[in-house]
Every structure is written in C-alpha cells, then in structure tokens.
Amino acid sequence: MWISFQTIVIKEVLRFARIWIQTIMPPVITTSLYLLIFGALMGDRIGQMQGIDYLHFIVPGIILMTVIMQSYANTVSSFFMTKYNNSFEELLVSPTPNWVILTGYVSGGVSRGFCVGLAVTFTISFFVEIRPYSFTILIATFFLTSIMFSLAGFINAVFAKTFDDIAIIPNFVLLPLTYLGGMFYSIEILPSFWRGLSVFNPIFYMMDSFRLGFLGVGSIELWKAFIVPIVMIILLALIANYLLNRGVSIKTE
C-alpha cells in the first residue's frame, strides 16, 4: 500500500512539475502584480490595517489564496483528466484500496499547494521582509487548508462531466469566498451584518489563523480557526471515500 501511495504522489508531483509554466509561473506573476499594485502603489494611501502596514497585511492572504487555488486545481484537474482519458482504470484494476487512492491524490494537491506557496513566498521576499510570528501556526494552517481544498477538488472532479464543470467552482465560488474571507481587509472594518455573514465563510477562519501565524494579529480565537477546517476535512473525506467506494461516475452502474 505504501508503494501504491508513493506512486500516486510521485505521478502527481511529476505531472504538475512537468507543466510548471501552467502551474507554478502564473501564481508567481499574479502575486508580483498584487504586491506591486495593492501594496507598493496603493498601500501607502490605504495606511494600516490592524496596526500593520497594508503591504505586510495582505501578504498572508496572498500566500493562502495561492495554496487554496493550487491545491484545489491539482486534484480537480488531475482526477478529472484520469476520468477523461480512462487512465483511472489503471488504478481500478490494481489492488490499491480506495482510501490510498484518495490520500494519494490529496497529497498531490498538498504538494502543489506547498511548492507554489513556497515559490510565491520567495517572490514576496523581494518586496517585503518575511519574519513569521509562529511557524507552528503557519504550518498547521497550511496543512489544514491544503488538505481541505484538495478534498473539495477531488469531489468536484468526481461529479464533473465536462471541462466547464471543473472551472465553475474555482471561478465562481472559491475566488469570491477567498476575497470575502478577509484577504485584503480585516473583518473588524466591516459593518456588523457583513461581519456576521463572514463567520459562514470557512476561508475566513483559515485566513485569520494564517495571518496570526504570519503577523501575530488575528480576529478570532485560534481554536475556533482550527476547528472549522478540521470538521470540514472529516466531512469531505467521508464524502469522497463514499463516492469512491460507490464508484460514482467511475464505474458504470
């Protein structure tokens, strides 16, 4: 089982590494533009957020957004493609258990989130001095976030029938939720109605704990910020495993 797991992870890493121009370069360029426009050009006019320079304030959000989008994109595109070209049958005829398949794909998503997140952090280091407040919180938030969105991407891929189906969620759900999750602002500046609404956005919790780990400032208690993704991960993992065991859209019924 370990070898099967390793094989899936290596396959996934090689896949996104082979197409680095599509997977690693675009987030690096986007990050540079974000920092240039929102940080360097407009940052001074905006001033401070939660007592921190705006340029520094948006850094954790930009990194976490990259992790979210890349982890999701990896599992959704990779698993959908294996369905599309029927190469998933290679796994179905092998003795690899479904939970190993799931953990393999999720680890692929986490790996891409990590690699691209690291590339983006490296790019950011040219604009701002990076001195994290707590590595433990940062790493814990990174893993919780990337696992959760890799699982979500996997479920999306199970149900996807066309290429449109794998683009709808990232563009119309994930991106707005990320922006509204406090990427560019603190929810403390929001009117009470919108602040109340933000608590239903799971990305808000991850964004808050990541910012805490990076800058030492947060809006909510840390345990609350961790419990939401943990519950989401358990739920999504159960759903994904159930779908695989049932063979939904993989085995013809």
Add this chain to the structure above:
Amino acid sequence: MTLALSTEGLTKTYSNNLAALKGIDLRVQKGDFFALLGSNGAGKTTAIGVICGLLKATSGTVKVNGLEQKKHISEVKRMIGLMPQEFNFNPHQPNIEILTTSAGYFGITRDKSSLRAELLLKKMELWDRRFDVAQSLSGGMKRRLMLARALMHEPQILILDEPTAGVDVEIRQSIWQYLTQLNKDGMTIILTTHYLEEAESLCRNIAILDEGDLIEQSDMKKLLSKAKKQVLILESEEKLPENISIEHCDCEKLDDHTLKVFQGESTTISDVVIELASSNIRVSHLRSAQNRLEKLFLLLTN
C-alpha cells in the same frame, strides 16, 4: 485440471436495464489459451470488466484460481493482467513512466519495475521511444505499450481485449509469437478478438457469447470439426475447361483460371485435387473462401 477462472450465473444488468450478461458459466483451465468471442455488444467487454473488478456484477460469482473475487479482491487483482480494448493511459506521460506507474499500483518498487519495464519495452520494440509521451506513438505502438503494461506485475492470467486491432502484420506475428511463448511458460491467456483466424490459430478452447448468453463453450478442434463443409478457391495455370465436375461437390467457374468448389461432407481436399489432376487440371494455388471459425461463428450467432 484446475480452473484459472470460472464464473457461475454471472449476470450484469446496467442501470438502463440493458442485460449485458445473462447468467454465464465460464470455465477456463490453468495454462489455457482461451478465446472469448462474440459480435459487438455480445457482452465480452462487460464480462472482462466484471472479472477484473471494473464493473460490479448484478449477481453470480467469479472465481480466480479458486479464490472468490468478491472476498479476495486484492489477491485476485494481483493475479490478472488486463489489456483493454480502448487506450486507457495518460497520453501526456512518457512511455516508461506509464509502465513503472502501473507496476507501482501493484506494489512493485521503482527499482524492480524499471528493470521489468526495460525488458518489456525492448520485447515490444519500444525501448527507443521510452522517453516519448504515449500520444506520439502510432496505434500499433500504443497497443504494444498496453500489452507491456498488462505484463508489468507478472500476472498469472492475461486478459487481452482485441490486442492486435490496428497492428501491422509483421508486429501482429511477433505479438502472436510472444503470446504463444508466454502461454508455453504457463500463463493463462484469455483473448477476445475480431480476427477469427487469430483465435483459431492461437487458442485451444473457445466460448462464444451472443447477446449476453453463452451459446458455445468447447474445445477449438471439436468446434471446428462441426464445420465439415468448406468452400475452396482453386487456381490453375492452365485454362479451365467449360464444364468441370467433381464427385459430391458443386463447382462454379469464376474465370478462366479460378474455380470455386463447394466441398461435400464426405470429400477431402485431397480428393478434390486428385480428381482435378485426373482431368489434367493442375492446382497451382488453393485457399479457403471463408475461415471455418468465421463460418461457424456466423452460424451460431445467426
């Protein structure tokens, strides 16, 4: 003789109520070279899918080397190597990686699988293309790649769904030779093919599926002996006379040098040739107008 594969009352009804398999009882002996034939939609690919765990059976059992598939799914999957009809690899992956990845799914380490991949790619004449991506290969090369992949984990039973479709004659012959060698070495091979001469020349036992029913399962020789009548095409260098008659046979002159003979039940090919020779007609070339198995197949499947 121990059975490599057996099914009992195997049925598969799809969610659209299509009954693809209607309670088939297959028996494949260990070390056999077995042909599973049937026209399009007969249920061959469904049967293979169920046996390999790609599809869930509606009812019935599958046993592989005495192990019930449902209870011992991992062991059973390790015993089977499948070469499916459709290309089912990642076309953007390098060929050698396709093989080592597949082996990895079966728990084979990268070191061992690299050696095995080298051996098989050389055997399939694909070693020079090992770093190319699969989509750059021709149709025949892709088939050979799929055969190599099916053999990566050294299965005891090899299931081949149309292995030589789109493969040129030369390569087809070399694949036949290789499969024969694997079978001699003890591997059980189950073959589905549309080339009936392929089944006739390679397989010892045969089963024919028709609309989900198993309508024939027997020894290839026994089955072929049912096809007593043959239609022969004979060619002569000399110009043929206007009227030709052969005892117990019907003759039809196709042109001045070609004769079609509808062989009678009690008449052998030698009888036909001898009788023509007695009329000073020397046969320079002889062939069967229709493959015997093809004739039987059409007869059995209407």
